[in-house]
Amino acid sequence: MRKILVLDTTLRDGEQVPGAKLNLYEKLEIAAQLKNLNVDIIEAGFPASSAGDFKAVEEIAKKIGDKVMITALARAVKSDIDAVYHSVKHAQKPLIHIVLGTSDVHVEKKLRKTREQILEQGVEAVKYAKTLCPNVQYSTEDASRSDFDYLWETIEAVVKAGATMINIPDTVGYAVPEEFGELVRRINERLKNLNPDVLLSVHCHNDTGLATANTLAAIKNGADKVECTINGIGERAGNAALEEVVMGLFLRKDYYQATTGIVTTEIKKTSRLVSALMGLDVQVNKAITGDNAFAHSSGIHQDGLLKSRDAYEVIHPEDVGVEDMEIILTARSGRHAVKNALAQVGFTNYTPEEFEQIFARFLELADAKKEVYNHDLYHIVQSTVRRDHFNGSAVDKLYELADMQVIINNNFPSASVKIKKGDEILASSNMGDGAVDALYTAIREATGVHLRLLEYKLNSVSRGKEALGRVSIKVKNGSGKVYTSKAVDTDILKASALAFVNAVNMAVVDDIVSKQDQVV
Ligand code: KIV
Numbered sequence: 001m002r003k004i005l006v007l008d009t010t011l012r013d014g015e016q017v018p019g020a021k022l023n024l025y026e027k028l029e030i031a032a033q034l035k036n037l038n039v040d041i042i043e044a045g046f047p048a049s050s051a052g053d054f055k056a057v058e059e060i061a062k063k064i065g066d067k068v069m070i071t072a073l074a075r076a077v078k079s080d081i082d083a084v085y086h087s088v089k090h091a092q093k094p095l096i097h098i099v100l101g102t103s104d105v106h107v108e109k110k111l112r113k114t115r116e117q118i119l120e121q122g123v124e125a126v127k128y129a130k131t132l133c134p135n136v137q138y139s140t141e142d143a144s145r146s147d148f149d150y151l152w153e154t155i156e157a158v159v160k161a162g163a164t165m166i167n168i169p170d171t172v173g174y175a176v177p178e179e180f181g182e183l184v185r186r187i188n189e190r191l192k193n194l195n196p197d198v199l200l201s202v203h204c205h206n207d208t209g210l211a212t213a214n215t216l217a218a219i220k221n222g223a224d225k226v227e228c229t230i231n232g233i234g235e236r237a238g239n240a241a242l243e244e245v246v247m248g249l250f251l252r253k254d255y256y257q258a259t260t261g262i263v264t265t266e267i268k269k270t271s272r273l274v275s276a277l278m279g280l281d282v283q284v285n286k287a288i289t290g291d292n293a294f295a296h297s298s299g300i301h302q303d304g305l306l307k308s309r310d311a312y313e314v315i316h317p318e319d320v321g322v323e324d325m326e327i328i329l330t331a332r333s334g335r336h337a338v339k340n341a342l343a344q345v346g347f348t349n350y351t352p353e354e355f356e357q358i359f360a361r362f363l364e365l366a367d368a369k370k371e372v373y374n375h376d377l378y379h380i381v382q383s384t385v386r387r388d389h390f391n392g393s394a395v396d397k398l399y400e401l402a403d404m405q406v407i408i409n410n411n412f413p414s415a416s417v418k419i420k421k422g423d424e425i426l427a428s429s430n431m432g433d434g435a436v437d438a439l440y441t442a443i444r445e446a447t448g449v450h451l452r453l454l455e456y457k458l459n460s461v462s463r464g465k466e467a468l469g470r471v472s473i474k475v476k477n478g479s480g481k482v483y484t485s486k487a488v489d490t491d492i493l494k495a496s497a498l499a500f501v502n503a504v505n506m507a508v509v510d511d512i513v514s515k516q517d518q519v520v
């Protein structure tokens, strides 16, 4: 089985996303996580672009570059190559990455030179870089729109000048998988004849959504190395997403006969970190790292999964560091999923007529609320069948937001909450770093349930004055279990509070269930 090297360019191509600029500490944090993910090469930046970028690459090379290879980008000019060398040289395995166009549009229109002049500039750049560092990668920018003979002439010349890796970029996302695979196959055949030690790499952009497909086609046709970013972020429509390429190989090793050294269980954590630090939300249906990538909401699928997970699950969530698959109870869920959820909260002893009553009430609630949580099932059972099915008072253990008040000011944002638990009203007032923090501290104190906030997201789900804000949060309890909950309201602070109370109820349900073997 071939091992494919993975270069991560989240900190260079990924950071080119408008508004995603990171500070030094954030870059170091991401680089450290990329090392945990076990990428082979980190492209840490473009040091000639600013003193800040130089410093960031230098620090990453010093602090993270003990095992993982560190590179940074240079145009084919001495000053850029010097900047890369002086920033990456602290790493155990530094690599200089030089880029220069090979398509006519780049050579003639962008660079305004002749093919011969550009070829000579590239060769000189590689010769110079080789005087500084043994590892040099040469990227033939816009390779997929280049004339093949000139592209090969360039590759041959820069390999003879000392390049140790040749990177074939589909710079503008022009390639299609069959054609790109064929291009890689032709280049690889000649390259391995010329010098079998030189690695062939690809770098694909996602302008028509084909970056992952093109990257995988290149692997199938002999590429030794791939360049990717976390969550597929990058210039314009982004780059090939690391998680998609890696899990594509993981799932279909039989077909690709190739694998990577990526620690796949670190994927979700890396995705969350990049998304949080760069402020770039991951599309919910994004392959592998989207929130819904392992969530099932259709009744037909839920029924199939409950009979056999492999009916609708080809990658296990645990393989990418996601806690578990989610069966989301919505109006589309069928009887099988609802029975399964009832069993999860310990309620199995009902007559067929009682179940039909529960199911009808469930559908009413699902139409109104969109998503139904396990703790809602207690209320459904209580209001339809009989409360004593739950060994007394499970419903009395659940919390309900009765009232809240938030004061926002520059110094001491504070919040007061009243929470209903059975017949009791629990009250607490607290301060925080901001309104939401104050609110969550007050809810924690009122309920006595301590959940640590891992992720907070606020989205608008409609427009205008009456716009609904949807808050989704991820929290963790003391034993490390993660809960995801949501709430919608026109008042975003109320939606924030409701989402937290939902999460508290999830933790309470887990506690009740773990304490009762079987509730009759
Ligand atoms: O897209 C591109 O061509 C690049 C090169 C620098 C590899 O990012």
Ligand code: ZN
Pocket: 013, 169, 171, 203, 205, 235, 239
């Ligand atoms: Zn790129």
